[in-house]
Amino acid sequence: MADASNHRDIEFPTPAAPGQEAILTPAARELIADLHRRFEPQRQALLAARRARQARLDAGGLPDFRADTRSIRESDWRVAPIPAALQDRRVEITGPVDRKMIINALNSGARVFMADFEDSTSPTWANLVEGQVNLRDAVAGSISFTAENGRHYALKPDAATVLMVRPRGWHLTEKHALVDGHRVSGGLFDLALFALHNAAALAARDRGPYFYLPKLEAMEEAALWDEVLAFLEVRLGLPIGAMKVTVLIETLPAVFEMDEILHALRARIVGLNCGRWDYIFSYIKTFRRHADRVLPDRSQVTMGSGFLSAYSQLLIRTCHRRGAFAMGGMAAQIPISGDPEANEKALARVRADKEREARNGHDGTWVAHPALIPVAQAVFDQHMRGPNNLAVAREDASAARDALIAPCGGSITREGFQANVDVCVRYLAAWLDGLGCVPINHLMEDAATAEISRAQLWQWLHLGDQVFEDGAAVDFAWFDAVLARVPQRLPESGLPGQSKIPEAMALLSELTRADELADFLTLPAYERI
Known part of the structure; x- marks a missing residue:
């Protein structure tokens, strides 16, 4: 609703959150509006x-x-x-x-x-x-x-x-x-x-x-x-x-x-x-x-x-x-x-x-x-x-x-590819469910580490001629197969954002298949929360 107390056209078009009235005071609303303009x-x-x-x-x-x-x-x-x-x-x-x-x-x-x-x-x-x-x-x-x-x-x-x-x-x-x-x-x-x-x-x-x-x-x-x-x-x-x-x-x-x-x-x-x-x-x-x-x-x-x-x-x-x-x-x-x-x-x-x-x-x-x-x-x-x-x-x-800007040496492994898919899906699912910091495989994953995994998948698949260490091509057929098996690799319960796994899988597929690498994973994900 618009804030009539200070005649600023500032709106909060969502149900109020606990504590909102104490934080978004008239002075706060005026300050936000002034900063924006x-x-x-x-x-x-x-x-x-x-x-x-x-x-x-x-x-x-x-x-x-x-x-x-x-x-x-x-x-x-x-x-x-x-x-x-x-x-x-x-x-x-x-x-x-x-x-x-x-x-x-x-x-x-x-x-x-x-x-x-x-x-x-x-x-x-x-x-x-x-x-x-x-x-x-x-x-x-x-x-x-x-x-x-x-x-x-x-x-x-x-x-x-x-x-x-x-x-x-x-x-x-x-x-x-x-x-x-x-x-x-x-x-x-x-x-x-x-x-x-x-x-x-x-x-x-x-x-x-x-x-x-x-x-x-x-x-x-x-x-x-x-x-x-x-x-x-x-x-x-x-x-x-x-x-x-x-x-x-x-x-x-x-x-x-x-x-x-x-x-x-x-x-x-x-x-x-x-x-x-x-x-x-x-x-x-x-x-x-x-x-x-x-x-x-x-x-x-x-x-x-x-x-x-x-x-x-x-x-x-x-x-x-x-x-x-x-x-x-x-x-x-x-x-x-x-x-x-x-x-x-x-x-x-x-x-x-x-x-x-x-x-x-x-x-x-x-x-x-x-x-x-x-x-x-x-x-x-x-x-x-x-x-x-x-x-x-x-x-x-x-x-x-x-x-x-010199790249480091190394290889693309099937295990590393799968780990990228799993981290992306698990982190995205938790993020969509309201958690931004998630323990995965004894590491505290946040948006930054999920971004590495997501960007690597896109680059490996879109630049062409990328191969696994065993010489096989990195291709979308392998990506689809690895992505489809994500639920089989996860516990049946107890994971953060468990209910959001299908949505996270769909979003990762969409972002990975896009012709352009999205600037940030959180931009399209934000529109879904």
Whole structure:
């Protein structure tokens, strides 16, 4: 219904969710409408620039460093001083904005909890509104939760984990909020509501507010975020630069503009993060029409691979030159109960990954499960004697274009193909059912890892001449056979989104057979929730 109290044409054309009245106040509605009218034209222009860039790549072009911004890369400048609360970020945990997750994460002992409205939250209206309620209560210190089994959860009095929030990226909209008949930006919706309800309280405690910004592809996209944040600071009575951000470098175009992104946000940025899973997805999407850059099975694409190793080391060099932190990537493993040997092997892989990050000079890392926090912390405690690794210059890191886009070797296996199908179907089913973060095969899968699987299937099947390691062709007959047998490979009950399996199978088939690779899995899926 239209909001008559402030004469703004903003509508919420869906049944109200619990807590909606307290979150979507008249002030919130006015703020969302103002943000949409002020910034939507720029957002649309940036999305058009993305499409034009991808068209050049599809025609055979290759990404490279920009000639028009050489002076930014070559001149000496540094980002603004980093707040005390963010000086030590050696282990961060991430997860969706549900009530139990927020409590456990803030109690976990991690230095930072990133509450995620993007890749690990299915954007149902109830999830989004309740997520804002949950975060408001967490900031107020009043959040609690009682599970169906009677177990009670509440914040520890001494919980010191710093809260950061990831709004949705520029490409996503919020269909449940219309301004002048048009959907608002999902990212502006998330950011505005959290800031309106929590910025003053967090600023009073020198806790931000702090944000993670996802899916950027260019400095102009960073500059728009900076403009939005400055607008909010003025609107909410905060000093300019009070809102601090970390940017995820999780698209291939962005790795060629890291200096520029830091510069565009230099008054408020505190670091960059290696969003490794989305980065692999972006590599596949960027080179979707390049037969010479096809990647092997996802399990064979590791951070030791050429293009990923070059990217992470260049990120460290770039950040530390500018006085910003270089955060490592996600360890997606979750504990394997009932099999100590398998569990120890999984933890050994986590240790090795964090050893690589710490030795290379990262200032901290991500984990998906609280059980991994002590594992990652022990590694960084050993190799990072101070609060961060800013003194590690990494002048040896290559900034060569070819190193940043070199594909890794490996093969396409039938097992890897089947795993991609199964992950896509199981994740999509859960997502359509309202869950955005799903344990599958002892890994915490979110939209980023599902995107890798989905994009690989499309590329392997559409570029032609792709073969399995046994020499047989990768073709749609095999895809159809593997997809049809998904239900036989799943337990009869107990899976998240079990009832949505047929719909998920149909959507994966549709996306895989399409002549064009969809930009994001969540765009067509969003229209179904």
